[in-house]
Amino acid sequence: MNTSNDILFDSVDLGDETLPNRVGLAPMTRTSATADGRATTEMARYYAKFARGGFSFLITEGTYPDEAYSQGYDDQPGIANDDHVEAWRRVTDAVHDEGAPIVAQLMHAGALSQGNRYTDERLAPSAVRPKGEQLEMYGGSGEFPEPRAATTDDIEDVIEKFVAAAERAVEANFDGVEVHGANGYLLDQFLTTYTNERDDEYGGDVENRIRLTAEVLEAVQAATPDEFVVGVRISQSKVNDPDYRWPGGEDDAEVIFERLTDASADYLHVTEEDVTTPAFESGPTLTELADRYGDVPVIANGALEDPDAARATVAAGADLITLAKGALANPDWPQRVAEDRPLADFDFQRILQPDATIDESEVPEPADADD
Ligand SMILES: Cc1cc2nc3c(=O)[nH]c(=O)nc-3n(C[C@H](O)[C@H](O)[C@H](O)COP(=O)(O)O)c2cc1C
Numbered sequence: 001m002n003t004s005n006d007i008l009f010d011s012v013d014l015g016d017e018t019l020p021n022r023v024g025l026a027p028m029t030r031t032s033a034t035a036d037g038r039a040t041t042e043m044a045r046y047y048a049k050f051a052r053g054g055f056s057f058l059i060t061e062g063t064y065p066d067e068a069y070s071q072g073y074d075d076q077p078g079i080a081n082d083d084h085v086e087a088w089r090r091v092t093d094a095v096h097d098e099g100a101p102i103v104a105q106l107m108h109a110g111a112l113s114q115g116n117r118y119t120d121e122r123l124a125p126s127a128v129r130p131k132g133e134q135l136e137m138y139g140g141s142g143e144f145p146e147p148r149a150a151t152t153d154d155i156e157d158v159i160e161k162f163v164a165a166a167e168r169a170v171e172a173n174f175d176g177v178e179v180h181g182a183n184g185y186l187l188d189q190f191l192t193t194y195t196n197e198r199d200d201e202y203g204g205d206v207e208n209r210i211r212l213t214a215e216v217l218e219a220v221q222a223a224t225p226d227e228f229v230v231g232v233r234i235s236q237s238k239v240n241d242p243d244y245r246w247p248g249g250e251d252d253a254e255v256i257f258e259r260l261t262d263a264s265a266d267y268l269h270v271t272e273e274d275v276t277t278p279a280f281e282s283g284p285t286l287t288e289l290a291d292r293y294g295d296v297p298v299i300a301n302g303a304l305e306d307p308d309a310a311r312a313t314v315a316a317g318a319d320l321i322t323l324a325k326g327a328l329a330n331p332d333w334p335q336r337v338a339e340d341r342p343l344a345d346f347d348f349q350r351i352l353q354p355d356a357t358i359d360e361s362e363v364p365e366p367a368d369a370d371d
Contacts, residue, residue: 112144
């Protein structure tokens with residue numbers, strides 16, 4: 001194996017860690033926790049498999065931070081109480097045994113919640129029913145219910161709950177957290193013009209609409225140890241509206257990436273369906289914009305399973321890349337690429353149908369863990 005000339009296998013720093021390559025696992029909801037949100041031993045084996053396959057850092061599936069409005073899906077894991085912490089330790093231990101760091105993605109579903117054991121009410125910036133329909137692969141169907149507009153107290157509570165969840169992530173031996181500001185969930189509902197009709201300091205221009213994400217980041221950074229990584233994920237497209245684009249174009253990108261850098265994000269994780277295409281009709285990609293206007297490492301995600309697309313994205317300004325579907329098809333993608341072995345195509349039917357739950361075939365036997 002000769003990876004010395006391959007940009008993907010350069011070592012790279014993320015927080016205090018030096019990673020042996022630039023390829024991480026993207027967050028993927030698999031709705032495979034217990035009904036009360038505890039990560040399982042199967043999940044520990046599932047995550048460890050990617051570390052063993054050469055992924056240099058792992059980001060967990062979206063994990064709900066509180067026992068209130070944040071849960072999005074039935075059987076989604078939480079990090080909202082001590083039982084959750086204990087359960088996640090199995091996962092962090094298993095991944096650390098394989099030598100990789102693991103970051104917990106903290107996700108507040110807001111109006112896109114379609115399964116919440118704690119409440120039937122939905123919280124959002126404004127009482128706007130989401131576009132589209134609930135996701136069937138996560139057990140939903142039909143329209144989303146109309147959410148309730150968050151009060152100022154609710155907003156303060158959201159920030160406090162993100163902080164408490166990050167503190168629990170430290171206890172669970174995670175190496176960091178990723179604040180989920182992308183894909184249409186609560187923080188992105190604040191950033192998005194048509195879901196945010198507020199006339200206070202959290203609504204209106206883009207400076208106000210990015211405020212909550214920035215305040216969450218600042219508060220989480222302040223509450224966690226220096227070496228603990230605190231990143232943020234940002235996208236234009238949403239699970240229920242793939243074609244949305246920031247209406248101010250590059251001017252919005254400038255405000256958003258500068259503000260998140262000022263909020264001391266340790267990285268900006270940008271994601272699009274295909275992150276190699278221009279962010280707007282023409283011109284730079286979202287990766288290039290994050291690199292231009294942000295001042296911290298950029299992680300790029302979206303349609304990068306072709307190694308040449310991944311290399312081109314690194315050459316264009318990404319420090320790291322993550323793979324979702326490509327990793328499900330090839331849990332050892334980095335090793336295969338390093339050894340110039342063929343990659344398998346992603347089979348949606350086999351892996352994510354009839355639902356997104358982790359299949360037995362994706363979980364190595366415990367004995368494998370000692371390979
Ligand atoms: C089954 C599945 C679950 C996902 N769950 C999450 C999630 O929990 N959080 C998140 O930020 N993105 C989630 N995503 C989006 C992926 O992280 C990624 O952005 C998207 O699949 C595009 O990357 P890819 O081309 O490498 O698959 C999910 C994607 C898939 C396929």
